[in-house]
Amino acid sequence: MSLRFQRLLFILLTLVIILSAVLLILYNTRENVSYFYTPSEIDKSEIIINKIIRIGGFVENNSFNKISSSSFKFKITDEKTSILVTFKGILPDLFREGQGAVIEGAFVDKNIFNATNVFAKHDENYMPASIKEDLKDTGYWNKKYK
Amino acid sequence: MLIVKDLSVERINKKIFENINLSLTPGNITILKGKNGSGKTTLLKTMLNIIEPSAGSIFWKGKLLKRNFYDFYNHTTYIADTTSSLKKLTVKDNVNIWRKFFISNINDAQIEMALKTLKLDNYLNKKVATLSFGETKKLEFLRLIIENKKVWILDEPLSNLDEDSIELMKQTFEDHSSKEGSIIFSSHQNPGIYVTEEIEL
Amino acid sequence: MNFLNKIIFFYYREYKLNMSGAQDILTNIIFFFVSIFIFIFSIGPDKQTISIIGVGILWTLLLLSSTLSLRKFYQDDFENGNLIIMHLNGLSFGFIAILKTFSHFIFVQIPFLLSIPIACILLNIANDKLFYLFASFGIGSLILSCLGSISSSMNLMNQRNFLLGSVIIMIFSVPIIIFSVGIINMEESFNSLINILFGILLIVFAINPWASGLCLKLSLENN
Amino acid sequence: MKFLVNPSKFNEMADYIFKPVLILSIILFAIGLLFSFYLSPDDYQQGSSVRIMYVHVPSAWLALLTYAIMTLYSIMALAFRIPFGFIFNTAVAPIGAVFTLICIISGSLWGKPMWGTWWVWDARLTSVAILFIIYLIIIFMNLSFENRIVREKVVAIFVLVGSVNLPIVKFSVDWWNTLHQPATISKLSKPSIDPSMMTPLIIMTFAFIMIGIAIAILRIKTEIISRKSYLS
Numbered sequence: 001m002s003l004r005f006q007r008l009l010f011i012l013l014t015l016v017i018i019l020s021a022v023l024l025i026l027y028n029t030r031e032n033v034s035y036f037y038t039p040s041e042i043d044k045s046e047i048i049i050n051k052i053i054r055i056g057g058f059v060e061n062n063s064f065n066k067i068s069s070s071s072f073k074f075k076i077t078d079e080k081t082s083i084l085v086t087f088k089g090i091l092p093d094l095f096r097e098g099q100g101a102v103i104e105g106a107f108v109d110k111n112i113f114n115a116t117n118v119f120a121k122h123d124e125n126y127m128p129a130s131i132k133e134d135l136k137d138t139g140y141w142n143k144k145y146k
Numbered sequence: 147m148l149i150v151k152d153l154s155v156e157r158i159n160k161k162i163f164e165n166i167n168l169s170l171t172p173g174n175i176t177i178l179k180g181k182n183g184s185g186k187t188t189l190l191k192t193m194l195n196i197i198e199p200s201a202g203s204i205f206w207k208g209k210l211l212k213r214n215f216y217d218f219y220n221h222t223t224y225i226a227d228t229t230s231s232l233k234k235l236t237v238k239d240n241v242n243i244w245r246k247f248f249i250s251n252i253n254d255a256q257i258e259m260a261l262k263t264l265k266l267d268n269y270l271n272k273k274v275a276t277l278s279f280g281e282t283k284k285l286e287f288l289r290l291i292i293e294n295k296k297v298w299i300l301d302e303p304l305s306n307l308d309e310d311s312i313e314l315m316k317q318t319f320e321d322h323s324s325k326e327g328s329i330i331f332s333s334h335q336n337p338g339i340y341v342t343e344e345i346e347l
Numbered sequence: 348m349n350f351l352n353k354i355i356f357f358y359y360r361e362y363k364l365n366m367s368g369a370q371d372i373l374t375n376i377i378f379f380f381v382s383i384f385i386f387i388f389s390i391g392p393d394k395q396t397i398s399i400i401g402v403g404i405l406w407t408l409l410l411l412s413s414t415l416s417l418r419k420f421y422q423d424d425f426e427n428g429n430l431i432i433m434h435l436n437g438l439s440f441g442f443i444a445i446l447k448t449f450s451h452f453i454f455v456q457i458p459f460l461l462s463i464p465i466a467c468i469l470l471n472i473a474n475d476k477l478f479y480l481f482a483s484f485g486i487g488s489l490i491l492s493c494l495g496s497i498s499s500s501m502n503l504m505n506q507r508n509f510l511l512g513s514v515i516i517m518i519f520s521v522p523i524i525i526f527s528v529g530i531i532n533m534e535e536s537f538n539s540l541i542n543i544l545f546g547i548l549l550i551v552f553a554i555n556p557w558a559s560g561l562c563l564k565l566s567l568e569n570n
Numbered sequence: 571m572k573f574l575v576n577p578s579k580f581n582e583m584a585d586y587i588f589k590p591v592l593i594l595s596i597i598l599f600a601i602g603l604l605f606s607f608y609l610s611p612d613d614y615q616q617g618s619s620v621r622i623m624y625v626h627v628p629s630a631w632l633a634l635l636t637y638a639i640m641t642l643y644s645i646m647a648l649a650f651r652i653p654f655g656f657i658f659n660t661a662v663a664p665i666g667a668v669f670t671l672i673c674i675i676s677g678s679l680w681g682k683p684m685w686g687t688w689w690v691w692d693a694r695l696t697s698v699a700i701l702f703i704i705y706l707i708i709i710f711m712n713l714s715f716e717n718r719i720v721r722e723k724v725v726a727i728f729v730l731v732g733s734v735n736l737p738i739v740k741f742s743v744d745w746w747n748t749l750h751q752p753a754t755i756s757k758l759s760k761p762s763i764d765p766s767m768m769t770p771l772i773i774m775t776f777a778f779i780m781i782g783i784a785i786a787i788l789r790i791k792t793e794i795i796s797r798k799s800y801l802s
Contacts, residue, residue, distance in 0.1 A: 002213065003213055003214075003216075004213070010441075010556075013553075014553045014554075014557065017549050017550075017552070017553040018549070018550055018553050018554075020549065021545075021546040021547070021548075021549035021550045021553070022546070022550070024542055024543070024545065024546035024549070025542075025543050025546035025547065025550075026745075027542075028539040028540070028542045028543045028546070029539075029543055029745060029746070035690070035691075035692035035693065035746070035747050035748050035749055036747050036749070037747075038747070045535070056747060056749075090686075091686070092683070092684065092685060092686025092687075093617075093619075093683050093684065093686075094615060094616065094683075094684045094685070094686075095686070099615070102749050117686075117687070118686060119685040119686050119687055119690065119749055120684060120685050120686055121685065121749055121751065122615060122616060122684055122685075122751055123751055124751045124752045124753065124754040124762050125754075125762045125763070126613055126620060126623070126754065126762070126763040126764060126767050127613065127614055127763070127764040127767070128611030128612065128613070128614065128764055128766055128767070129611065129612050129613065129614045129617075130611065157569070157719065158718055158719060191567075191568075194431075194435065196431065196434075196564075196567055196568060197568050198568065216437055219434075219435045219436070219437055220437065222435065224431065224432070224435055226428040226431065228426070228427050228428045229427060229428075230427050230428040230429050230432055231427075232360075232363075232364060232367075232427075232429075233427075234364065234367040234368055235363060235364070235367055239363055239367075243356070243359065243360045243363060246352075246356040246359060247353070247356045247357070247359075247360060247436060248436060249349060249352055249353070249356075497731065501711075501724045501727065501728060504715055504716070504717055504720045504721075504724075505711075505714050505715050506716060507713075507714040507715075507716070508710060508713075508714035511707065511710055511711060511714060514703075514707060515707060515728070518700055518703050518704065518707065519731075521696070521700060550734070554731060558727050558730075558731055561648075561723075561727060562724055562727060565719075565720050565723050565724065566720060569717050569719055569720045
């Protein structure tokens, strides 16, 4: 075997290894490297009380309740299931019903999630405020939940 | 066997040496002479295919050395100007490691003989770090015997040696060249060793 | 057969070297444990907190202590010319890198792995997590050895700023730590996470001989 | 296209295009800033804060683009022995670092009012932070080797090894759940951004590219000259 052939063989071997490794990683990372869980993922798995996790989804329409000036109650949903959340603190500007949000906190009960931090998540759509009104009037505006 | 043709090496566009021609044939002893910084070590490393030449080519057994260097390595012993023996270990351990690592066919009696002639037999269980500089140098030469190869490439083998040892080296060199071996070594002074070829850098 | 012998005696040599400097390895382990003590005292007596962040502490310290021994990775062999001798003995630079990586894994990382159970007792980590710890640390420390080989071969000629080598390892070990801490916290997704770690290992293992070999050759060429 | 690999050809070309590029970048910046501050509309959700996008997005793109080009040049330099690649790597790394820094700072200024936090450790933000540190390591490597040949080759190898991070930065928002929103503009689908907001974004991107090219020309020329003075 000449040196050149050996070298070529090693290069091929390296590429095969790297390729298979990349496939292995991509195949397995789908679910695991999440910054947050969705409500239906939570629903499927067992709820551990007092374990700090993050949940991401949309604030359900007509679920937002102001208990006092700095304490709130709302539901986070992904259109399949929803989770009741309580929060004490200052909400970000973008937080409103129908808007994406990521909340950090822990379940205090099987059904109640106590949030310590609330982040608003905005989507990749950008459009002028005026146009959105027009779209809403014609019914063309149709927001997709993730 | 090894033919060096029009070899030049430059680094960061500074020429180190130019158009060196030499050949290592069985039985000859070549000396590389030159001042400090004239590129003796560089030339030796280039001949070992460690440094890439900027021009010229080296052939081993009629093939380009670049394509064939492992075969060349099988026939070559290189001794650098640094001490390659492991300082933390004893002389005996070092010798054992080398014998195993180079898969040497030298037997114990020959090693003992060599140690005796090099006057290292009293230090067998001492750590290399406690030896003097000249003694570690002599320990390096033990590799010539352990590896038992045809081509010897030696970088400054004679510096820091006393006269007895130089005399010993002289005999070893002549012995090796009479056994169809070839030697190239560098030196910055006149060693008083019989050489067949002299190259000035 | 000849080739196999060379590999065996490479490790014989590494074994002799490491055993004669066994105090270096022991110092590393002492560093590991002393740091654990310091963590415990700086956090306070709350056992609950310590057991939550224990795995993170273990990983951080493993990373730090294995970067401490980096200086030795190639530097000694580079300076006394043994790298050239090994190469002249028929081992290519890439292959030397692979052999050295395993040698680092065996003689530096394995002692850490063996001391993990004791560290677990100190850090109040539950016993049933030991298997997951060993699995993630086993793969993770091999990855660290590969990264160590790459970064220390890169920094052979770097006389001024040696800390750079540690920074290189640390920045590339961020994903490893994310996944291996994930293994311990989310036992239900053990399989997929261990596969990811294994994938990362394959990648660094495939890159290692090329990158380290090239750097070794470069450094020897220009030394 | 020889000026992309040949230092002396590059110098000739650079003399031609430097002034036009600089002037163009100033003009584009003027128009772009005018558009982004006054002529573009408020977003339907984010209001005025959306204007940060016109700095954030171009700098993020350029941070990635710079690294991608550095990777290409490293491959060229190592595999095909084109020394201009080393010159390029040395000269351009700080520019990439600055773009990344602008991206991070503007991003956290944007994140505070919108998300409610300066910084979170989601996949996108973490990988960008790693990109920034990789840039810093490249810069420090360039400063800390005595031997130039070793230095530039080692840096090129490091650039190649670090390029693993590029696809992670780019696709992190698609592969994983992140707080950061997915890409607005991608090749496969129609961009989900209104033309009135797309215009300033594109103008600002070109302004960033032009200023990037101008600084790169200056730095590469300096690098070429400093190498020549070493030689003679």
